[in-house]
Amino acid sequence: MVLSTEQIEQFKRDGYVHPIRVLDLAEAGALRRQLETQEAKQGGQLEPGQRSKSHLLFKWLDDLIRDRRILDPVEQLIGPDILCWNTIFWIKDVGSKSFVSWHQDTRYWGLSSDQVVTAWLALSPASIESGCMRVMPGTHKxxxxxxEDRYDPAxxxxxxxxxxxxxxENAAVYMxxxxxxxxxxxxxxxxxxxANNAADRRIGISxxxxxxxxxxxVGSWDSAALVRGNDAHxxxxxxxxxxxxxxxxxMAFHARASEAVREVLYVDAATNTQKL
Ligand SMILES: O=C(O)CCC(=O)C(=O)O
Incomplete structure (x- = not known):
């Protein structure tokens, strides 16, 4: 058991648990190199369309969503039959003003369950300075x-x-x-x-x-990877x-699958900002 009884209780009460050590520095460094090698081949950045459902593009990311060190704590929280719906890169370059406003993903993903979880892995230090996530404990309940859709470019x-x-803001907790x-x-x-005010890029994968x-x-068609257990549904x-x-x-599947996710994310939106 990776998570203690106290951590599981905290997750139920507050809606989050962290930090959980899953990869050693060398393994995480190797994944970062794979990502950055690809970025270098294409001008230094992922294309927006490569940021989502990315496990269909990167073999190493498909391996990661099936890694028992990630799935064991997830199973403790949501049970043994597990689908991975999406994977998203969250990269803030050094000096970038990119930020993420306060939001609840339930509002936008079109999923019926109240048990969906985001597992967010750091491939570089996610500190207060580099713009790590903050959460409002208990709001999941x-x-x-x-x-409001505000379309700030950053x-x-x-x-x-x-x-x-x-x-x-006073009750918010940094992770x-x-x-x-x-x-x-x-x-x-x-x-x-x-924003990232640190000297290194902030690289996370959700x-x-x-x-x-x-x-x-919300959407008429969607896809997911069965990563543990059975799918009887x-x-x-x-x-x-x-x-x-x-x-x-x-890649052909990715084109269809990521378009289906975009249709859900942008449903009723005034503008498609093409961020994913
Ligand atoms: O990486 C971030 O700063 C935000 C990520 C996020 O909103 C999420 O994973 O749901």
Whole structure:
């Protein structure tokens, strides 16, 4: 058991748990090199479309969503039958003003379950200075709060959506992580992050896990990877496992699967900012 009884209780009460050591420095460094090698090949950055459902593009990321060191604590929180719905890169370059406004993901992902979790892995130090996540403890237990789409260009969220209620900056808690550490939060938990004022890039990967009985209730079609247990529900089309980075079959699937996610994320939005 990775998580103690106290950590599980804290997750139920507050909606998050951190830090959980999952990779050693060498392993996390190797993943960062894989990412940065690819970025260097294409002018220094991922394309927006490569930031989401990225486990279909990068073999090493598909391996990561199946890594028992990540799935063991996730199973302790959501049970043994686990789908991975999405993976997203959250990269803030040195000196970048990029930030994430206060929001609840429940509002935008079209998923039926209240048990969806985000596991966020640090590939570089996620400190207060570099813009680590902040959370509002307990907000996962309440209603979905009111958001406004503000479209700030520096906001990493698709619509610059921002909570207009329920945030008390004094009660907010930082979730700093060292390289190779993970945080897990319930997707209804209000969370945000600030700009990177540190000397290194802030690189995180979010992996979104859910029980297999979850349904997509906004989009007409969606996909997910069965990463542990059995799927007796079949609500999501299984994603292919890439044999290599940029495997042609997985890339073709990625085009369809990430478009389906975009349709859900931008439903009723005034503008498609093409951030994912
Ligand atoms: O990486 C960040 O700062 C925010 C990530 C986020 O909003 C999420 O993983 O749900």
């Amino acid at each position: 309440g209603e979905v709060l009111h958001h 906001n990493m969220l698709t619509r610059g959506q921002e909570l207009t209620e329920g945030v008390d 700093p992580l060292e390289v190779g550490e993970l945080s897990i939060h319930n997707y209804r938990l209000a969370h945000a992050s600030g 992996m979104h896990f859910m029980p297999t009985d979850t349904q997509q209730i 079949g609500n999501f089309t299984p994603t292919p496992v890439p044999g290599t980075d940029f495997d042609p079959e997985a």
